[in-house]
Amino acid sequence: MTLALIAGRGRLPAEVAAAQDVPPLVCGYEGTPPEGLDVDLTFRLETLGTLLVQLGEKGVTRVCFCGGIDRPQLDPSKLDAETMALVPLFQKALAAGDNGALQILKEIFEQTGFEVLGADELLPDLIANQGFCPRHGRTRRCAGMRYAERRCWRVWRRSISGRRA
Structure with missing residues (x-):
């Protein structure tokens, strides 16, 4: 099973890639x-159909969306033949808000036969583990990435020293 990262800007794609054996x-x-x-x-959005074909040809079975991407504008003059059938879905996605657009994009990949994984599945320490958290209590899971865990411990250390968080 080959993995592809659908990568945007930021450090997250490199961190996910570095955590993989292959x-x-x-x-x-x-x-x-x-x-x-x-x-x-x-x-580009206008060549997504071709990307799906290329991924299949390269033996990719799993994909992970990671990193930031600004909402794209659909340029009809740049559409390729493989992507033409996806245009109605793109229009729906672009009108659905960020979460709706990501969900539709995920469904396109799944309907094409790819398993879509979250970055937290490929990089286990991305999300803080459940357990004692000085800020939130013993059983509450910190929301967010490792930053949340560091922030909670920083708050705790400052609270025992009498300084503000």
């Missing part, structure tokens, strides 16, 4: 390169 195929959105990671395939 280097993943890195697909970067045009104009939004990930930090510290070479891109194997570059795509």
Whole structure:
């Protein structure tokens, strides 16, 4: 099973890639390169159908969306033949808000036969573990990435020293 990262800007794609035993195929959105990671395939919204075909040809079975991407504008003049059938879904996605658009994009990949994984599944220490958290109590899980865990411990250390968080 080969993994592809649908990578946006930021450090997260490089961190996810570094945590894998086998280097993943890195697909970067045009104009939004990930930090510290070479891109194997570059795509646009208008060429997503071609990207799906290329991933299948390369034996990719799992994908992970990671990193930031600004909401793209659909340019009909740049549509390729493989992507034409996806246009109604794109229009629906672009009108659905950020979460709705991501959900539709996820469904497109799943309907094409790819298993979509979260970055937290590939990088286990991305999310703070459940357990004692000085800020939130003994059983509450901190929301967010490792930053939340560091923030909670910083608050706790400051609270025992009498300083403000």
